[in-house]
Amino acid sequence: MEKIDIKTLYDDSAKFEGKEISVAGWVKTVRSSKYFGFIELSDGTSFKGLQIVFENTLDNFSRVEKLNTGSSISVEGVFVNTPESKQPFELKAKKVNIICATDETYPLQKKGHSIEFLREIAYLRPRTNTFQAVFRIRSVAAMAIHTYFQQNGYLYVHTPLLTCADCEGSDQMFKVTTLDMNNLPKDKDGKVDYTKDLFGKLAFITGSGQLHGEAFALAFGKIYTFGPTFRTENSNTKIHANEFWMIEPEIAFCDINGLMDIEEDMLKFVVKYVMDRCPNELAFCDKFIQHGLLDKLNTLLKSKFTRITHHEVIDLLKASKNKWEFEPDYEGDIAKEHEKYITDYFNGPVFITDWPKDIKAYYMKLNPDGKTVAGVDLVLPQAGELIGGSQREDDYDKLVARMEEMGVDRKSIEWYVNLRKFGGCVHSGFGMGFERLIIYLTGMENIRDVIPFPRTPNNCEY
């Protein structure tokens, strides 16, 4: 008898009416009386489980009625739609095969567990309702992103993670080596002799695929990356992890205004896609994780995103009567409290453009004022910054001057600079931290709870 996924039963329950089917999964709960009992079974393919009804005519009734949470079983029985009851259908068991029964040592008992405790059992937490919801939303959101970009003619590029260019600042990158660290070869100056290493020089894992993405955008017109990135940042906050996933699209013949159009369009597409496909998961998150989540997402879909310059933002902040912890500054960054004020003020998402050049990266297009760059941050109500992007400096001489000004070593990325000579053009791109998006979509508070096996300082378990 072919095993049927519970998802398939929800997708087309009429088709299975009265049929003998087989299912397999894990026990969530068991209730029983003298003559019969109920099992709620999850097989992980559907957020909602399947109700199994079993009677004391089963050979192993006494063992089945004592099954503990987390036990794996397979069941053969007759599928019946039950439109008059609480659950839409059930399976009347003819046979319950106990595969692996858990006992009282099983860490996930019926009772609720704190999110901190669950973090410590990262290999089991995907079995709980919360993480069933979060990680399914994560999976569907990833597919939403691929779907959006592929439908719109973007090329998916796997930019390299290993790099020997340290232009990002090598202190923010993990060093990577095949050398015996207890017995490092040394050169004549007593320094590590990396010519003996696999790549013949010091290598890193990168924090961005942007530079390589630009090279591909200038060949394929529109590209995106979607892969893991790494930061060595030693900070224990709710929003920092040392390994996370990032999406970095890059678009040729596109200026900062076109870029904002794309960001807004993409974000709405992704939110809608996830809402269409994860109604049960989002309803759960709305109820148990962040009240108002569905309202927040529905509001986003209807919002027109505001576009405002950094200078205008500072004007607004200064004009308000708020007491700021961080004084608004025309030359400075925008703090969390400022972001909140601005999104409240406009009652929706806000693109902040034209940032002071000294607080932004060398590759951002210098504006005609010589003081600001064509960078843009997207700030969302309740969530803060989700996306950072910019029009890129496409003028060879200006790029070289900015790199010199900011002390960026050009030697290892001469090819990147040369892209400006060889058919260069106006082009723009952005980076979106995938975990920030998942935090936004689920209402979870801590980045550790939206990554399957998070890596943070002093925490690389599992």
Added chain:
Amino acid sequence: MEKIDIKTLYDDSAKFEGKEISVAGWVKTVRSSKYFGFIELSDGTSFKGLQIVFENTLDNFSRVEKLNTGSSISVEGVFVNTPESKQPFELKAKKVNIICATDETYPLQKKGHSIEFLREIAYLRPRTNTFQAVFRIRSVAAMAIHTYFQQNGYLYVHTPLLTCADCEGSDQMFKVTTLDMNNLPKDKDGKVDYTKDLFGKLAFITGSGQLHGEAFALAFGKIYTFGPTFRTENSNTKIHANEFWMIEPEIAFCDINGLMDIEEDMLKFVVKYVMDRCPNELAFCDKFIQHGLLDKLNTLLKSKFTRITHHEVIDLLKASKNKWEFEPDYEGDIAKEHEKYITDYFNGPVFITDWPKDIKAYYMKLNPDGKTVAGVDLVLPQAGELIGGSQREDDYDKLVARMEEMGVDRKSIEWYVNLRKFGGCVHSGFGMGFERLIIYLTGMENIRDVIPFPRTPNNCEY
């Protein structure tokens, strides 16, 4: 005037008949006479370019007719379908705006270049026909994989790359550190003091997400990973790279036979998906890269994959009259020459199952004979091994015994072993190297030519 992608013109040329449109891209070729000329323009969104017709009434006619390959331009003009000519349509230019003209220093001139030369200019080679075809096929194949698994109810899991478990054999993994390698902290025994490192211990980048994938399969039923993996292998072959992408599905309540069904179904889906969406790219590959490529792919779609045990394969090899470089061995691996013989013999793809346990990994299910394991390699005609998979050992005691036998340190992956106690079940999974698939789909010979920026020993440029 809105810029139109050339792909959009090919998708619906009738819609644009007689319309004024704007396009932007890079010059492939220019031909001109006294009164008019032709530009073949590529914008990267389509394998086929757009023909621009320009006349000497243009202000900048003399500059336009001298444009070199690779120059970026934008063009405004009238779109006309030309069903009677070689190309299906053309753009009659009213205005040609030269954005960035290349000169004779541009490394990609009109003439053909050797694949080895192009490898040295990895940032420009995506602009050539060959790499336009290869990298678009790569992108579409990636989407095919996501589509297959998501449509079939699999969860996409981002397993971690950073790990502190060295069960794979730490000599095959890159070490990762934030320590100053020229000034390493030492413990009292004079060894590197990794407690000072970011994670408080020695960390690696992993070569597989399988173990984490299994934990998620035992919660979500069916999962897949798709991400970069790393090997330190110091070998300069056509099929080895130090960084590559891998797909690792894992399925609960699925034995080795179910696994082979999935592999066959997935592979045919992916090939069909790419053939449907990349006809021009594949036709190019068939013509210039591997003659017979399309036949090969069409044949695969119609093949029924053979299933045969390792023992039976050795029987066949021994019974043949071939002179073998490597003598077939019931206890040994299967060499390239053997793979070729077997796929020729069955005239199609072959699953080889039930391998001698000593040459396979500890996590493969031990068969009742106590000598073989339920592993399976998929071998394709002309391509060799594409996929390796197995039913996993789900018996706690047997797994522990195998780990001891093979000297695998259990301490750091106790959680993995415990999955067998906590609702364990029959489960199976496989790993497919994405680059092997792209080599198969494009006919390219060298892994360096299917990866955007390949990393191989002594080669980490760009």
